[in-house]
Each structure stands twice: as structure tokens, then as C-alpha cells.
Amino acid sequence: MDVPLLSTRPTPGQRALAERLAGGEEALGAGLARLPASLYTDEGRFTVEQERLFGRLPLLLAPSALLPSPRQATAHDAYGLPLIVSRDGNGRAHVLANVCRHRGTRLIEQDGVVPAARIVCPYHAWTYTPDGSLAALPRPDCFPGLDKKDHALRRFPVRESGGLLWYARSADADFSAVDALAPDMDAFGLSSLHLYRRRTHDVAANWKLIVDAFLESYHVQRLHAATIAPFFADGITAADRIGPHQRAAVGRTDYLAKVNRDDWRQLRKAVTYTYHFFPNAILIVSPDYVNLLTCYPQDVGRTLVEDVMLIPAPPQSEEEERHWQKSWDLLDGGTFAAEDFRAAALCHQGLASGLIGDVTLGTLEHGLADFHAMIEAALEG
Template identity: 50%
Template sequence: MNAPFEPRRRTPTAAQIALAAQCRDGGGPRQFIRSRVPASVYLCPDRFAAEQARMFSALPLVIGPSAMLPDPGTLMTHDGFGAPLILMRDRQGALRIFLNACRHRGTRLIDAPDPVKEPLLVCPYHAWAYALDGRLKGLPRPETFPGLDKGTMGLVPVPATEAGGLIWAALGIRGPKMDSAAPGIRGPEKNSASQRAETADFALAEGPLAADFDALGLGDMHLYARRTHRVASNWKLIMDAFLESYHVQRLHQDTIAKFFEDGVTSGDTVGPHMRSAVARVGGLDGVDLADWPALRRIVTYAYQLFPGTVLVASPDYVNLMVLMPQAVGETLVEDFMLIPERPQTDKAEDHWRRSWELLDGRVFGVEDFGAAEAGQKGLESGAIEALELGGLEQGIRAFHETVEAALG
């Protein structure tokens, strides 16, 4: 689509090379299968409530890219998943996540959907003040709170990690209350039997997924643009669009179809997460799969991070989409566009603006999200009892099997 982003001194992981090899070598005859997904999984309120409780509240979720809060001494709020959060970087750059609630009376501390620089976080109600590591620094008239131990009255932390250029959090898990030696973003330690906290498993986020994202250079990229879309669709219909390539030559015929080979794709799994590769026009014959810039020109990698995040690595930029279900038929999708560096010239700015308008403004915002909304209306009409999936759509079936397993 544009000049490819060539990561400096980076190499693809073994898994990324393997997916490319499958695209190159898997062009022979294939035996296709069919499967079905019940329409009710997109329509049932009880199921939606179970998904919220057992998946979006219980599993590690991607909040956004590290680049959404790049500077030390800054903070921002996040409310898309229902829990009021504050993301804060202290002066050393360590990032922590806390509930946006004062420990005095529960008052919301701040509204800052975009990063702001603050030396302290001061409650607007009674002026209790917190440092950017969550510690309670001070309060007016402390003598009126005899015996209050400030070391136990820090903000309530949310277990989280920052790895591979992404911020992950486990929203339904609460750590022990902060003390003056509060640890960083990896999550609070259990410091007594009475303060035991469930632990979030970030092993995949910090391990194989981070390795792939480090290879893509995600942690060093610049956040060029972000936009939140309100989509009148069940969240799983949106995920479905990024789990198959069957639609690319049809739905995207006027935008990006010309760049891709029809059906030349491969995929694997990383725990509950799915990883895929789609070959672009030109093919991989003769391409050295260890040559990362050459590989990036031909292969678009996509990651479906369970339960509801999509990362698409185009040749010269990355789109990260975080799905935040609001109701059975309503989903917020925050789209982030990450580029190698801040635009240095008017020509560079024009290049990235056109890429953003193409992907967020048309391919995702109109075509993919529009198809999800149209599908939701069709399912709500009762027209079909189950979705028919063909041989190029079995990633959808695998994803729904993972959802079923998570629901128990």
C-alpha cells in the first residue's frame, strides 16, 4: 500500500517465519470443511452477561498501546470496560493502573481521556492527594483522622503488565491496598494472608506475544491517531471479520482487495489467542523468510488477542483495535494507528493521513463495522438460526470454541 516500514536490527520470530512458510507452501489442493455457529450466541442477554463476568472481568485484557501514554509524569483515565481506571506513569516512567476512586469517600478523582501532566492527583471533594505511584501523600486536617495509616490508604491497584508495546490489565482482580513500597505495573505482591489477591496470568502477554510484538517494533512506535467507534453490533461479529480472509476480495473490493492474494493465508494459536498471516500480491516465492523488511512487504500479520482485541501489522504501520462490549448489540471499538516515528515533513504527514483515512475511515469504519451492524440486524430479524461457515472461515469456528471453553 505504501513504502514498507523496515524495522532496524530486528528479525522475525520463528513463529512469524513459520506462518509465512505456510502461506508460501500451502497453495496446493486443500480439503475444505463446513461448520455452523448458532445465531443465539450473538443475541442472548444471559450469554452476554456471562461473557462479561467470565471473560472481560476475569481475563487479562489489552487496554491499549504503550504509546497512548508515552511520557513520564503523566496520567489518563479509561472507562471503556466499565471499571473506572487511571493509568499513571511516575517520573521514572513506570506505569501503574489504579481504580479511579479516592480512598476517603470513593469520589472519582479525575476525568482525562487524553494524557495530562500532573505532579499529584488531588481529589476534588476533600483534597486528598496521591502520588503518581498511587501512594497517599497527604490530606487536609490529618488530626481529625486519629490512627489513620497513610501507608495503607493508597489507591486500589489493578494487576497489569506492559510488554511488547501493549498495556494489559486484569480488571476483575483486585490487589492488596498499596503501601509505601508498592510494586510497579506487574501487579502487587501478596503481603499478608488477610490481603491475598487473585493473580492474573500474564505469561503469554510477556512471553511469546511480546516476542512477536517486539519483532514488529511496537514498543518504539509513535501513536499517530486514535478514534473510538460505536458499533451497533455484538462484539463477536466484529471479531469474526478479523478471523477469516474470505471477505477481503468481496467486501473490500474497492479499497484493499487489490493488495492481497485470495485465500492465501495461514494461522496458529498462542493459548487462547490466535495469530494469522495473509499473503499480499507478489507472493513469497524467492523471498528470504529471515529478511524481515522483505517479509513485511509481502505478509500482513494479524493477532486476535482473546477475548476482544485485534492487531493488524501492515507493511509500514500497525492498527490496534480494542473491543469494549457495552450491550448485546453495542460495542465500542477504539482504533489506534501506530507508525515508526512522528511525521517529520508535510509529505510524511500526508502519507500517514491518507493511510489513516483509508483504514479507519473506510476499511474498518465503514466496511468491516458496517458489515457487523448489517449482520446484527439480520440475526435479530430471525432470518437464520445459525451462521454457515465455509472452508476459509474456520478461524471463526475456532474462536467460538475458545469462547465456549472460557464460559465453562
């Protein structure tokens, strides 16, 4: 099934990674590296990460496809704040506090996307527009001197770019690295895709253990032997960076040698691109669909991981439905839940025991060392 493309060609960076794959490149680090086990298990470390990473950096909220139409909204609590993600009548995205300015009542109670031409408080019916402005309140005579302009919902910085929605707690967050991702996302047609499935996994592991699994290819032939391993050559991978975000590619080198690497449709069938959106989200681009995984740390040993699958268009037949359901089951239930997330939970159990003081990384796992070095730099800076 063809994927709608906003570009008929890969970006120069995407093509460059494919060239390196075709040459049989193994992205190897220079020797062994070690990381302290406490990076994953220390409560104080977790608190600092929440303050200095998740409290300051732009964070992925959702694909644009979560809110496909104007005047829609959804509650979003996974980052530890009660938020509303909404679209106004012009389709512009907003991120608001899900807290009424009157008495602090939660405004949107239910899960899922709801109509939001107006957002009405269930307690006293104060009414807000999708951009957070206070539109009306009952018995305004009971609030002498109240200026509605001063009682809008708290707004957070938001950026919609390349089919993705981002927000930040900090008013001075720098979104330039988010904007730099847009050409690659547009090449995948991300903003035109349809949200097929969405599921949240509760994983008993530190959030970084889950991200780690998508930054190295060493485990693919072993952990994924029963699912996706047959599709890929062992260790043949290439990676680079777009600002703090990692762009990686794996593929079948024998097939790559036969395709026109300027033909985006051929290349999409030969290469799986994976993006790590620093610090906590992963985008995996399969030939005809996309999975977006966002890790929401809940405590040092517990992470909610939302998996969203995006497809070209809503299924139009039973055959199409079976095709997409099979793909969803393969990755969400098989590869991710039963393999990647299970492995992360087992790792956390072992590290939390205190029986080893550090973890050892081989040359095919240098992406992990780079990730943790970037975390250190972000915590210091």
C-alpha cells in the same frame, strides 16, 4: 518509510507462516460448521461473558505509546470500570481505580493523557502519587488515627510487555500467554512506535461479530473490493496460535516467492500479519505502520471499538503527514468503519430479528469456529 526494528529477523513462527503463504496455502477447515445465532443476541449469554471472560482474563488496555513518558496518566472507562492508567516517575505502569478513597469522587475527569506527578481529588484535594499511594490530605488532624498506607487507590494487576499494556480485574489472572507474545511484538518494534491517531467507533453490534471479521479471509475480496482487496490474493492465508491468541498472515504470493524470507524488511513488505489477542483485540501490521483495534462490549448489541494507529516517529514534514493521513483514512474510515463495522452492524440486525437460528461457516471461516470454541472453554473453565 522504514519501521524501526528491535530484531533484524522474524521470529521462527512469523517466518513459518510466510513459508506457508509462499507455498500458496489456504488455511481450510474440515467442512461446514454452524453457530447458534443466540451466541450474539442472548442477554444472559452476554452477562456470563462479562463475568467469566472480561472479569477474569488479562485484557488489552492500550499500546505503551499511549503513555510515552513518566508521570503521565489517562482515564480508562471502556471496560465498565472507572480506571486510571498511569506511569510513575520510573516509567512503571499502574492501573488504579479512578475513585478517591475519601468519598468516592472521580479523580481524573477529562479524556486524554494528563500530567500526573500528583493525582489530586477535585472535591477535597486528597493527593495520590502515580502508583496510587496516598501522599497527602488537607487538615490531617480531622482524621485522627488514619494511616495513609491503608488508603491507597485500589490497584489492579498490570503487565507491560512487547509494547502493550494489559490489566485484569482478577487478582490471580495468568499473564503467561501475554508474555509469550512479546518476541513477536518486539520483532515489529512495537514498544518504540509513536501514537499517530486514536479514534473510538460506536458500533451497533455484538462484540464477537466485530472480532469475527478479522478471523477469516473469505470476505476480503468481496467486502473490501473498493479498498484493500487488490493487495491480497483470495483466500491465501496461514494461521497458528500463541497460547489462546491467534497469529495469522496474508500476502501477495507472487511477491513472496521473490523475497528473502530471512530479510525482515523485505518480508514486512510482502506479508500482513494479524494477531487476535483473546478475547477482544486485533493487531494489524501493515508494511510501515500498525493498527490496534480493541473491542469494548457495552451491551449485547453495542460495542465501542478503539482504533489506534502507530507509526515509526512523529511526522517531520508535510509530505510525511500526508502519507500517514492517507493510510489512516484508508483503514480507519474506509476499511474498518465503512466496511467491517458496517457489516457487523448489519449482521447484528439480521440475527436479532430471530429469522435465522444459526450461522453457517465455510472452510475459509474455520477461525471463527475455533474462536467460539475457545470462548466456550473459557466460560466453562
